[in-house]
Amino acid sequence: MISAKITRRQLQFLEAVVKLYKETGLPVSYKDIASRLGVSRWTSYDILQELYKKGFLSVKYRPVGGPGRSEILYEPTEDAIERVESANLFAPITTMGKWFVEIQKKIEKLSVDSAINFVYDHIKNEQNSLIVLLYTLALTIILTKVFNVELREMVNLKAIFNSNTYAPAVLMFFVESIYGILEKNKDSEKIKLDLSEFNKLEEIVRKFRDSSSQVSPSFQDRILKLLSALI
Structure with a gap:
């Protein structure tokens, strides 16, 4: 850089x-x-x-x-x-880490349906692709705690985060995997998502996919390193 x-x-x-x-x-x-x-x-x-x-x-x-x-x-x-991306939100990675942790603290106090609504409300009209990525990933990390057993059975997430795989591909795999588990469990006693909330979840994932292509791979690599320290 x-x-x-x-x-x-x-x-x-x-x-x-x-x-x-x-x-x-x-x-x-x-x-x-x-x-x-x-x-x-x-x-x-x-x-x-x-x-x-x-x-x-x-x-x-x-x-x-x-x-x-x-x-x-x-x-x-x-x-x-x-x-430009970093200047629009925050330049140093340490500041990004602090912001990200604060968002996590807000989300983890909520139920799954409330967390989905919280993130959806914050990104539905957001034009900054980096903010969309960070809100979605913050929600995803919280959901890994809900589905920790299922994730361990699927993949060694820590190993993938620490590999030299292309960062955007890893972040996409991370989000798609946890949301796939959420879809499978949406009717369980633990989750109980109604159709409206599940539609919002699909919209979050769609906007994440679209936004991911707008954030440079090198900046996504920084985000990946931050997530690796938090997972």
Whole structure:
């Protein structure tokens, strides 16, 4: 990960590049960023060039007009996406750990149905993919305590967490496994989920799947290491 310092102004421009790039899937023009942020084209160009020199953007060229003329375009690097994601919530992993533990403490005081409702209410309109992942994983960890016996029979979860497997795949396996057990036990005396709550649970899992693809693998690897310490 790039350790270069970034000013608040530069971060504003980097966020705009990342957002526009995710919306279109195409390299971004400094003119588009200027229009989006309401600044001059030259200001936009200068700041994007600074971000390029720091390694947060890569450059491409698109032919325009006559021979030999081209327009400069920018793509965010993985480090840029990670920097924006972490800046939107919390940068240092220690702070993330503290936040995550606090959420766990709130959830573990609730019944299973109340915990599902709590997480659903917090993520149903959430646009920050990282927050969606963390709320879902906090709920999942609490549910591992409910289904601890079933999990031990299925897999050595600790061994998988400590393996070198691709982090997004491990997190997806973790969530899908515990929610699969929950579905199997939804009518048991221990759970007793009604249809409304089970539909919310399915929506949580669906949003987790969608959000997972929006959070960089390197940041998911950090989350995996945090979960490994908590499981």
